[in-house]
Amino acid sequence: MVGSAIVRKLQAEGYSNLITRTSSELDLRNQAAVTDFFADEQPEYVFLAAAKVGGILANNSFRAEFLYDNLMIESNIIHSSYKSGVKKLLFLGSSCIYPKLAPQPLKEEYLLSGYLEPTNEPYAIAKITGIKLCEAYRSQYGCNFISAMPTNLYGPNDNYDLQGSHVLPALIRKFHEAKLNGQPGVEVWGTGAPRREFLHADDLADACFFLMQHYNDDLFVNVGTGEDVTIRELAELVKETVGYEGDLYWNTEKPDGTPRKLMDVSRLHALGWKHKTDLKQGLEMTYQDFLANEVLYVE
Numbered sequence: 210m211v212g213s214a215i216v217r218k219l220q221a222e223g224y225s226n227l228i229t230r231t232s233s234e235l236d237l238r239n240q241a242a243v244t245d246f247f248a249d250e251q252p253e254y255v256f257l258a259a260a261k262v263g264g265i266l267a268n269n270s271f272r273a274e275f276l277y278d279n280l281m282i283e284s285n286i287i288h289s290s291y292k293s294g295v296k297k298l299l300f301l302g303s304s305c306i307y308p309k310l311a312p313q314p315l316k317e318e319y320l321l322s323g324y325l326e327p328t329n330e331p332y333a334i335a336k337i338t339g340i341k342l343c344e345a346y347r348s349q350y351g352c353n354f355i356s357a358m359p360t361n362l363y364g365p366n367d368n369y370d371l372q373g374s375h376v377l378p379a380l381i382r383k384f385h386e387a388k389l390n391g392q393p394g395v396e397v398w399g400t401g402a403p404r405r406e407f408l409h410a411d412d413l414a415d416a417c418f419f420l421m422q423h424y425n426d427d428l429f430v431n432v433g434t435g436e437d438v439t440i441r442e443l444a445e446l447v448k449e450t451v452g453y454e455g456d457l458y459w460n461t462e463k464p465d466g467t468p469r470k471l472m473d474v475s476r477l478h479a480l481g482w483k484h485k486t487d488l489k490q491g492l493e494m495t496y497q498d499f500l501a502n503e504v505l506y507v508e
């Protein structure tokens with residue numbers, strides 16, 4: 210989702226010499242394959258969007274892969290970028306790097322000030338390591354490696370698999386299928402009380418392009434909208450967007466996860482960037498994209 214959004218943004222800006230690989234063409238966990246790729250292609254600017262990602266259930270179930278895959282991907286790419294003299298690298302992390310009970314909104318300086326949320330601790334540790342790799346290669350070798358921490362994302366090419374997905378694509382699919390099947394109700398996980406912030410992937414790509422051009426500092430930057438909603442509010446909004454008229458059943462056997470993770474985006478705003486797509490508009494765009502590509506998104 211993020212990689213394809215960055216490619217769309219770069220193409221729209223007139224860039225044509227883009228070097229991309231799918232995960233089946235290049236296994237980024239394989240150190241020798243990544244070393245050869247950088248030696249052969251000699252990229253100048255690297256957007257490190259590749260990661261093993263997923264929603265609360267996937268993160269909590271595949272704890273080994275979320276740690277191992279992400280550590281390998283980051284280590285291989287960051288080290289190869291240093292070795293092959295990449296001019297600039299942008300590493301993408303996540304808002305789950307922050308302590309579970311950090312004050313809200315989350316300021317960049319709250320990193321490593323408390324315990325992490327247990328359901329996604331392995332992923333968060335890997336993403337924190339990515340930030341630290343960029344900082345270390347910058348301070349030791351003078352590499353211009355920067356990091357951005359996006360909030361929860363959604364948009365074209367999202368994962369709609371109900372076992373692996375995040376809440377927003379899961380709810381689009383659940384309400385859509387319930388509407389088609391005339392189901393009286395839809396199961397939604399947790400209590401509905403947690404609050405989440407959502408950013409459209411095209412806005413993130415725009416922010417990445419902006420940071421690649423204008424930001425060269427050590428400290429990572431939060432990327433979000435600065436506004437959040439409860440999961441209950443999100444569910445009502447998705448229900449309305451899809452046009453489903455049944456009921457919601459809250460399954461409190463499923464975990465809530467972090468109570469809130471709202472980004473403080475004042476540094477990004479001060480640099481001169483702000484998101485363009487609000488949640489309602491972004492949901493409508495995303496539902497239209499889901500309808501156009503349902504056969505691809507839902508096996």
Ligand code: GDP
Nearest residue numbers: 264265374375376379397398399403464465466
């Ligand atoms: P998180 O932001 O890492 O907690 O990941 P998710 O996007 O998977 O979950 C966010 C919140 O939405 C959690 O409180 C979930 O319990 C809740 N949620 C409600 N229904 C669903 C669903 O169908 N799928 C997912 N993934 N989360 C859901």
